[in-house]
Amino acid sequence: MQTIRYEKQDNIGIITINRPEALNALNSAVFDELEPLVGEIERDATLGALIITGEGRSFVAGADIGEQCPMDLDAGRKWARRGSSVFRRLEKLEIPTIAAVNGFALGGGCELALACDIILASEKAKFGQPEVGLGIIPGFSGTQRLPRRVGIGKAKELIFSGKMIKADEAKAIGLVNEVCAPEALMDAALEMARSFTKNAPIAVKYAKACIDRGMQMDLDDGIALENEMFAMCYATEDQKEGMTAFLEKRSATFHNK
Structure with a gap:
């Protein structure tokens, strides 16, 4: 280039x-x-x-x-x-x-x-x-x-x-x-x-999506979007790793999954 x-x-x-x-x-x-x-x-x-x-x-x-x-x-x-x-x-x-x-x-x-x-x-x-x-x-x-x-x-x-x-x-x-x-x-x-x-990549992406898309919605629709994407985090390996690491008092290792 x-x-x-x-x-x-x-x-x-x-x-x-x-x-x-x-x-x-x-x-x-x-x-x-x-x-x-x-x-x-x-x-x-x-x-x-x-x-x-x-x-x-x-x-x-x-x-x-x-x-x-x-x-x-x-x-x-x-x-x-x-x-x-x-x-x-x-x-x-x-x-x-x-x-x-x-x-x-x-x-x-x-x-x-x-x-x-x-x-x-x-x-x-x-x-x-x-x-x-x-x-x-x-x-x-x-x-x-x-x-x-x-x-x-x-x-x-x-x-x-x-x-x-x-x-x-x-x-x-x-x-x-x-x-x-x-x-x-x-x-x-x-x-x-x-x-x-350093944080869970999927969670960061979901947070960005909630903010950007939610700013174009009314409040109730934005809250509904956040609820759904919050729930979607629980289908990821990163959520299990993040919470397990917290309970075990160690640093999490995220794999974007």
């Missing part, structure tokens, strides 16, 4: 967007490589968590304006649908996902971070949806995910103004989970990922 690096550390995958000369701006080449990689990750039963970050001083500084400028109505529609589709597949991964935002997360970069379960930010990170200043709106689901993350009023303020905010303000409004020193960002992301992967 030319625009993306992918590596695994034990059962943790790490995607690095690698166009530092363009501040990792998203273009067709990035999606040509990212889309099949997401498919590979979907099929990898050994993975317990995924981290996404950027090379150099930027996470992703938006989508490539040079590629977008000549687009017409039909091309714009296809571009939005493509980016939204890939980000939705990332969002729907069964495993937890962490965006380690090392610098600019603007436009499509902010939307990429929003497609992850958790956002960790360097003190140097900056977030924004500046699209209205270019005569467009967020096209990779930013108008849908940002208000779900930070509330309708704050999302409207950020999108209507197109302003950029620093990491500390992003944390204060609930966009970011944690702010780290730049040199500590990836260690913090890996530490958090390991805190997820």
Whole structure:
């Protein structure tokens, strides 16, 4: 791959967007490589968590304006649908996902971070949806995910103004989970990922499914979903191992079964 690096550390995958000369701006080449990689990750039963970050001083500084400028109505529609589709597949991964935002997360970069379960930010990170200043709106689901993350009023303020905010303000409004020193960002992301992967993999996947699906339901349907997935845990070997280990006062060894 030319625009993306992918590596695994034990059962943790790490995607690095690698166009530092363009501040990792998203273009067709990035999606040509990212889309099949997401498919590979979907099929990898050994993975317990995924981290996404950027090379150099930027996470992703938006989508490539040079590629977008000549687009017409039909091309714009296809571009939005493509980016939204890939980000939705990332969002729907069964495993937890962490965006380690090392610098600019603007436009499509902010939307990429929003497609992850958790956002960790360097003190140097900056977030924004500046699209209205270019005569467009967020096209990779930013108008849908940002208000779900930070509330309708704050999302409207950020999108209507197109302003950029620093990491500390992003944390204060609930966009970011944690702010780290730049040199500590990836260690913090890996530490958090390991805190997820040490637990029963099926239980973590079920918990993510309950939260994500339940947030789209009314409360009673969400509770019913949780009840059913709770019961499904009792059909797993990991549940027996986890509870037996607790009673025997030892560490559990989970096998994702």
